[in-house]
Amino acid sequence: MMQTNRLAPSPGAKCTSNRSLNVKINRFSITSPSRIAREPCVAPRATSPSDDNGDNTQPPNRSIPNNSQSDLDDRIMSGEFTDSGSTKEKLTRPIRKMLAKDPLGPGRAVAYQLAQIGQGWRRVAATRMPTATGDIREIVGQPVFIPLYKLYLTYGSVFRLNFYAKNFVVISDPQLAKQVLLTNASKYSKGLLAEILEFVMGTGLIPADGEVWKVRRRAVVPALHKKYISAMVDMFADCALHGATMLGKTADENEMQQQQFLESNSSFYKPKSVEMENFFSRLALDIIGKAVFNYEFDSLTTDDPVIQAVYTTLREAEYRSTYPIPYWNIPFLAALVPRQKQNTAALQVISETLDELIARCKKLVEEEDEEFVEEFLSKADPSILHFLVASGDDITSKQMRDDLMTMLIAGHETTAAVLTWTFYCVSDRPDVVAKLREEVDRVLGDRNPTIEDMHGLKYTSRVIAESMRLYPQPPVLIRRALEDDVLKGYEIKAGSDIFISTWNLHRSPELWDRPDQFDPERFPVDSPMPNEVTEDFKYLPFGGGKRKCVGDQFALFEAIVALAMLVRRFDFEMAPDAPEVGMTTGATIHTTNGLHLVPKRRVIVASSAIANDGDDVAHSNNANGAIINTPTAAAKEMAVLAFTDAQEQNPQN
Numbered sequence: 077m078m079q080t081n082r083l084a085p086s087p088g089a090k091c092t093s094n095r096s097l098n099v100k101i102n103r104f105s106i107t108s109p110s111r112i113a114r115e116p117c118v119a120p121r122a123t124s125p126s127d128d129n130g131d132n133t134q135p136p137n138r139s140i141p142n143n144s145q146s147d148l149d150d151r152i153m154s155g156e157f158t159d160s161g162s163t164k165e166k167l168t169r170p171i172r173k174m175l176a177k178d179p180l181g182p183g184r185a186v187a188y189q190l191a192q193i194g195q196g197w198r199r200v201a202a203t204r205m206p207t208a209t210g211d212i213r214e215i216v217g218q219p220v221f222i223p224l225y226k227l228y229l230t231y232g233s234v235f236r237l238n239f240y241a242k243n244f245v246v247i248s249d250p251q252l253a254k255q256v257l258l259t260n261a262s263k264y265s266k267g268l269l270a271e272i273l274e275f276v277m278g279t280g281l282i283p284a285d286g287e288v289w290k291v292r293r294r295a296v297v298p299a300l301h302k303k304y305i306s307a308m309v310d311m312f313a314d315c316a317l318h319g320a321t322m323l324g325k326t327a328d329e330n331e332m333q334q335q336q337f338l339e340s341n342s343s344f345y346k347p348k349s350v351e352m353e354n355f356f357s358r359l360a361l362d363i364i365g366k367a368v369f370n371y372e373f374d375s376l377t378t379d380d381p382v383i384q385a386v387y388t389t390l391r392e393a394e395y396r397s398t399y400p401i402p403y404w405n406i407p408f409l410a411a412l413v414p415r416q417k418q419n420t421a422a423l424q425v426i427s428e429t430l431d432e433l434i435a436r437c438k439k440l441v442e443e444e445d446e447e448f449v450e451e452f453l454s455k456a457d458p459s460i461l462h463f464l465v466a467s468g469d470d471i472t473s474k475q476m477r478d479d480l481m482t483m484l485i486a487g488h489e490t491t492a493a494v495l496t497w498t499f500y501c502v503s504d505r506p507d508v509v510a511k512l513r514e515e516v517d518r519v520l521g522d523r524n525p526t527i528e529d530m531h532g533l534k535y536t537s538r539v540i541a542e543s544m545r546l547y548p549q550p551p552v553l554i555r556r557a558l559e560d561d562v563l564k565g566y567e568i569k570a571g572s573d574i575f576i577s578t579w580n581l582h583r584s585p586e587l588w589d590r591p592d593q594f595d596p597e598r599f600p601v602d603s604p605m606p607n608e609v610t611e612d613f614k615y616l617p618f619g620g621g622k623r624k625c626v627g628d629q630f631a632l633f634e635a636i637v638a639l640a641m642l643v644r645r646f647d648f649e650m651a652p653d654a655p656e657v658g659m660t661t662g663a664t665i666h667t668t669n670g671l672h673l674v675p676k677r678r679v680i681v682a683s684s685a686i687a688n689d690g691d692d693v694a695h696s697n698n699a700n701g702a703i704i705n706t707p708t709a710a711a712k713e714m715a716v717l718a719f720t721d722a723q724e725q726n727p728q729n
């Protein structure tokens with residue numbers, strides 16, 4: 077049995093945050109040699125974290141407010157921002173026109189000369205990369221990928237974005253993405269991303285470059301071997317069952333309330349909802365804590381200072397990625413500003429916890445004296461940390477901490493976001509839920525999934541794949557050119573910052589049919605699972621090339637297990653008073669107001685029972701896949717409750 081660590085438990089913080097964002101960039105000016113007329117952006121539906129008290133007063137509205145977006149579309153389309161040529165030519169045009177009216181002749185000759193020079197300027201301008209210039213305040217605090225999508229639709233797959241001193245090249249073309257990520261990958265570093273994340277990840281795998289990255293990647297990748305992933309799938313199932321217990325409590329309370337409501341003839345019944353972004357954030361934290369360093373956060377049921385510290389640093393990383401002035405680099409401001417002081421304290425808590433876990437693991441490895449073989453896996457502690465220590469990985473504690481912290485962050489927010497948006501996508505698609513259930517019931521029945529089932533749950537994996545197409549986490553990949561390169565004929569100077577917009581690639585009307593539609597069938601179950609190779613870099617949920625995600629299979633299986641086990645056990649409905657949908661960005665796409673779903677225990681009817689009319693008895697079976705015979709509604713309900721409770725108490729059934 078796996079033993080997990082748990083340090084310093086105590087009551088503490090809750091995962092909250094998220095700023096509300098409106099889509100608004102009305103101070104841009106854009107120069108573009110070529111305008112591509114396309115469909116205006118269709119805003120995606122979206123949501124956010126909050127309490128599970130169901131105490132919302134807003135009417136349901138499942139679409140993002142679109143006024144400012146359509147304003148922007150109109151203004152871009154009207155050409156208001158477009159400078160389709162040379163500024164010098166434009167500035168001299170009135171003089172030229174005036175001179176052309178000279179009745180005596182010399183003025184007309186000068187006008188002619190100017191016109192010729194102007195033509196040359198226009199020709200040169202036509203070969204320059206389209207440039208959007210604007211005020212950084214216009215996109216700060218917004219989901220940056222939305223304005224980038226609008227600019228892409230109008231100005232094409234490569235353009236430059238200028239804000240005062242900052243400037244970025246935005247790429248939305250699969251072949252250019254392939255060039256930067258794969259063929260010319262050695263010409264690019266993590267640049268800005270490394271600068272933003274340095275305070276929390278140090279030289280961990282995500283921000284690291286050069287030799288450090290090479291050495292660390294070589295050490296970490298073998299830790300995620302097949303036996304490890306297989307053990308993790310079992311752990312995902314245990315955690316998902318624990319999550320189901322939490323959801324079951326809300327479902328049962330609602331059930332009781334509804335009963336009382338029916339009996340009392342009251343005119344008001346409001347079911348409790350669960351804020352699913354918060355729920356998945358906690359589920360994913362519990363999972364990644366065990367997977368990476370065998371730490372039992374148990375954040376689904378408790379809060380402790382370590383959890384609070386993790387969220388403080390995550391929010392700080394997001395804040396720093398959008399705040400224009402890096403004041404935190406000025407020592408006296410870092411020491412004075414409360415949020416920076418809080419962040420420093422949080423980092424201290426995490427550092428101490430990790431140091432303690434590393435020390436404990438080293439001791440365990442010494443004591444167990446197990447031979448280190450390929451696909452090494454400790455039964456007592458199958459974590460990545462244990463693998464690294466047992467492998468004799470000779471690194472400083474600081475580097476070990478950086479790697480662990482990197483994986484904790486990389487594997488937590490991303491998976492939580494994927495699950496949140498997947499549930500959002502299926503929440504109004506009973507057709508998709510029906511297909512999911514058909515597959516889950518057929519492949520799993522009432523047992524826990526194993527690694528072998530991952531290939532059988534084909535439709536479930538396509539649902540996740542399609543959700544990651546619509547909501548890629550992260551929506552933008554960041555690079556910096558280390559040397560000069562040429563992208564689509566445009567010169568890229570060393571030092572240029574590049575944004576590869578995965579959001580644009582995944583929603584491009586040129587690359588996908590009905591790009592904004594959630595359609596898992598676009599990835600047929602009898603074709604290979606889509607990835608960057610099968611889709612030739614138009615689909616990059618886990619990146620591509622040498623910096624591709626090391627946890628792709630881990631993450632995919634985690635999402636499949638959670639989705640399969642929860643849709644089998646619950647019906648989910650959008651809360652009747654769910655607040656308006658919205659999106660915000662940090663490293664991943666968050667909701668603005670939470671995804672408030674009402675869980676209801678699913679009634680599972682065994683097919684044999686339907687044919688078996690007659691007696692009023694419910695047969696529930698908690699062992700090995702037998703389900704229920706349920707001739708009457710009341711018996712049916714009782715049997716389902718018994719079945720689900722038995723499952724939660726004894727996950728091996």
Ligand code: HEM
Binds near residue numbers: 487488490618
């Ligand atoms: C659904 C969940 C996940 C998604 C969508 C995701 C996505 C990504 C993406 C897009 C990249 C490439 C970033 C870039 O090129 O700039 C990446 C890198 C990375 N991911 Fe994931 N990831 C997920 C889960 C995980 C998990 C569970 C782990 C660890 C157990 C992990 C560890 C990493 C690491 C270490 C890197 C850096 C690899 C390198 O630079 O060599 N990720 N991830």
